[in-house]
Amino acid sequence: MQRFDKAAQLLNLDEGIYRILRHPEKQIITHIPVAMDNGEVEVFTGYRVLYNTSRGPAKGGIRFDLGVTLDEVTALAAWMTWKCAVVDIPFGGAKGGVICDPFRMSQGELERMTRRYTASIIDILGPESDVPAPDVNTNEQVMAWIMDTYSMHKRHTVTAVVTGKPISMGGSLGRREATGRGVTIVVKEALRELGLPLNGTKLAVQGFGNVGSIAAKLLEDEGLTVVAISDKSGGVYNPNGIYVSEALEWIKKNRFLEGFPNGDRITNEELLEIECDVLAPCALENVITRKNAGNIKARIIAEGANGPTTAYADAILDDKGVFVIPDILANAGGVTVSYFEWVQNREGYYWREDVVIERLREVMIRAFDMVLAYSKEHGVNMRTAAYMVSIDRVAAVHRLRGIYA
Ligand code: NAD
Numbered sequence: 001m002q003r004f005d006k007a008a009q010l011l012n013l014d015e016g017i018y019r020i021l022r023h024p025e026k027q028i029i030t031h032i033p034v035a036m037d038n039g040e041v042e043v044f045t046g047y048r049v050l051y052n053t054s055r056g057p058a059k060g061g062i063r064f065d066l067g068v069t070l071d072e073v074t075a076l077a078a079w080m081t082w083k084c085a086v087v088d089i090p091f092g093g094a095k096g097g098v099i100c101d102p103f104r105m106s107q108g109e110l111e112r113m114t115r116r117y118t119a120s121i122i123d124i125l126g127p128e129s130d131v132p133a134p135d136v137n138t139n140e141q142v143m144a145w146i147m148d149t150y151s152m153h154k155r156h157t158v159t160a161v162v163t164g165k166p167i168s169m170g171g172s173l174g175r176r177e178a179t180g181r182g183v184t185i186v187v188k189e190a191l192r193e194l195g196l197p198l199n200g201t202k203l204a205v206q207g208f209g210n211v212g213s214i215a216a217k218l219l220e221d222e223g224l225t226v227v228a229i230s231d232k233s234g235g236v237y238n239p240n241g242i243y244v245s246e247a248l249e250w251i252k253k254n255r256f257l258e259g260f261p262n263g264d265r266i267t268n269e270e271l272l273e274i275e276c277d278v279l280a281p282c283a284l285e286n287v288i289t290r291k292n293a294g295n296i297k298a299r300i301i302a303e304g305a306n307g308p309t310t311a312y313a314d315a316i317l318d319d320k321g322v323f324v325i326p327d328i329l330a331n332a333g334g335v336t337v338s339y340f341e342w343v344q345n346r347e348g349y350y351w352r353e354d355v356v357i358e359r360l361r362e363v364m365i366r367a368f369d370m371v372l373a374y375s376k377e378h379g380v381n382m383r384t385a386a387y388m389v390s391i392d393r394v395a396a397v398h399r400l401r402g403i404y405a
Contacts, residue, residue, distance in 0.1 A: 002311050004078070007387035010378060017395045024074050026050040030120040032098065034113045037106050044113055046098040048121045050130060051077035054397045057128055058094030059084055059163075059335060061135025062117075062142070064110075068097035079306065080335070083328040085390035087367040089339040094130055096121070102137045114142050118149040125150055127160035127346065133338050134164040144169060160345035163338035172341035174356035175334075180214025180282075181357065182333015183304045185364040186325050187219060187278055190300045193372065194323060197223075202276040204228035204298070206235070206268060207283025208247065208257060211304040211331065215280055217244045228266065228274050231257045231283070235271040238263030272296060281308035288313045296322060303327040318381050326383035328390065329371055336363050 001022070008018050028048045036042050047070050050058040060080040073095045081093025098117055102110060124130045125146075134143055143162045147169070150161045159170035167173065174181070191198060203224045205216045208231040216226050225241040233256035236242060242263055250260045272279065272288060273295040281287055282304030288296065293309075293316035301317065302325045303309065309317070309324065317324055337360055344350050351359075367389075375385035 001075075001078075003383065003387055004082075004391065007384050007391050010380065010384065011388055011392060011395070013391065013395060017398050020398060021052065021391065021394060024049050024051045024077060025053060026124070027070060027074065028121055028124065029070065030117065032113060032116045032120060034109060034116060036109055044098050044100050044117075046096065046117045046120070047073045048096040048124065048130070049074045049077040049094060050124065051093040051095075052081040052394060053092035053094075053129070054394060054401060055085060055092055056090035057092065057126075058124075058130040059091035059133070059338065060094035060096070061133045061164075062096040062098070062138050062146075063136035064098050064100050064102040064113075064138055064142075065136050066099060066101050068099045073097045076306075079328065081394065082387060082390040083332050083335055084339075085393040086328050086371065086386050087332040087336050087363050088370075088393065089336060089363070091131070091335070091339060094132070095135070096132060097135075110142070111145055114145045115149045118146045119153070122150065122153055125161055127158065127342065131160070131338075131342060132162050133335075140164060140166045140171070160342050163341040165341070170341070170345050172337055172344055172356060173351070173353040174360070175337045175341060176210065177214050177218075178337035178356075178360060179211045179304065179331050179334035180216075181218060181360060182336065182364050183211065183215040183280060183282070183302050183330050184218040184222070185333070185361055186330050186368050187215075187280070187300065187302045188222060189365060189368045189372075190302070190323055190325055191278070194299060196277060196299065199223040200225055201278060202227045202239075203278045203280065204271055204274050204276040205280045205282055205304075206230050206271050206287065206308075207281065207305060208251065209282070212280065212282030213244070213248060213251070215282060215302075215304055217248070219278075220244045224278070227276055228263075228271050229257065230266070230268050230271045233258035235266040235268055236260050236263035237266045237271070237274060239275070278302060280304050284308065286310055288317075290316060293317050294320070296320070299323060300325065303330045306331065314381070314383060324382055325368075326386045329367055329382070329386045332367065333360055333364060336360055 279298035285307035
């Protein structure tokens with residue numbers, strides 16, 4: 001909200017719209033009884049928050065985690081609102097979560113919990129009103145259960161009620177790679193803007209999961225040299241370059257990067273301060289802080305993860321002239337292809353992968369250019385510019401629609 005406030009102030013946002021945008025539209029709290037395998041009944045608490053739906057159906061993931069709170073779900077729902085608006089897809093923002101430990105539940109228990117949660121929020125779900133997706137500890141299977149439960153209530157199959165589905169039941173080609181691909185597209189644009197070449201430019205990536213490993217692979221294909229990668233088990237550094245395909249092979253066999261032979265071992269903290277041109281934090285939130293921001297060598301930071309940089313670190317990075325591509329822009333490739341999935345479901349016609357990739361490229365480049373233009377026009381960094389673009393878009397719709405009653 002600190003960043004929202006700053007952008008709202010710079011935009012001179014009218015007081016009434018500021019008040020509207022500072023509040024979630026709707027927060028649902030539900031208690032979900034589940035018959036556990038041992039014969040007992042457990043009750044889980046779940047939330048669904050619709051932050052803003054002025055631009056279209058609410059969009060946002062559902063997470064299953066012990067750390068879920070209503071405040072966190074609300075903050076993440078606000079974030080989704082700005083993310084959808086910055087890439088200009090016709091969705092609002094939402095998020096959901098259930099407080100549970102999915103690693104200690106059987107598949108049957110997870111399925112029953114998912115179906116009952118879906119049934120209890122079914123009045124707000126729907127292709128026209130609220131479209132969930134996977135998030136922390138939820139996956140294609142969970143989306144399939146939600147889609148099935150919703151379809152049983154509607155008495156016909158409704159694929160467009162969730163995204164992130166298996167391809168065989170209406171998922172989109174290119175969805176799995178979409179976030180990493182989006183990161184790749186905006187990094188290339190940033191390099192162009194700063195007059196840096198692709199060939200030989202040094203890249204360090206924190207987090208070697210879905211987002212990080214795909215961004216690393218695609219940027220390597222573009223000519224960048226991947227000098228450092230890391231995961232939960234630590235990192236590897238090789239100034240001459242790490243072959244991403246070798247690291248992927250290693251992960252396939254060994255699960256973690258630990259022991260990967262082609263480089264020196266480094267910690268995740270060291271990776272952030274390594275000699276490189278582009279740094280892509282693609283793992284966790286709050287890793288770039290006021291403690292280490294001053295030591296970062298990269299010219300460009302591409303935030304694949306959500307919230308990797310604290311607000312305090314922003315100012316330090318600004319002083320150093322680091323070009324930060326903020327999360328709501330850099331990792332919006334995922335929600336963009338989720339939007340494509342929803343469009344394909346509704347038209348009942350499925351696109352070739354190259355069509356998905358080309359349309360993603362168009363959306364990401366248009367958004368990058370718009371944010372860059374705002375940043376130059378208002379003399380602000382890319383993060384503030386991204387918030388300004390999105391708040392401007394949401395506010396414009398509120399002004400046009402007016403207030404009902
Ligand atoms: P993932 O689970 O596939 O990968 C996470 C990676 O981070 C793994 O390599 C893991 O080992 C590593 N990691 C975990 N704890 C770590 C630690 N303490 N230090 C260093 N590395 C650690 O997850 P993902 O889908 O790649 O998501 C990564 C980030 O990107 C998250 O912040 C997520 O919210 C964000 N994001 C993902 C998508 C998407 O489509 N997958 C979209 C938008 C944003």
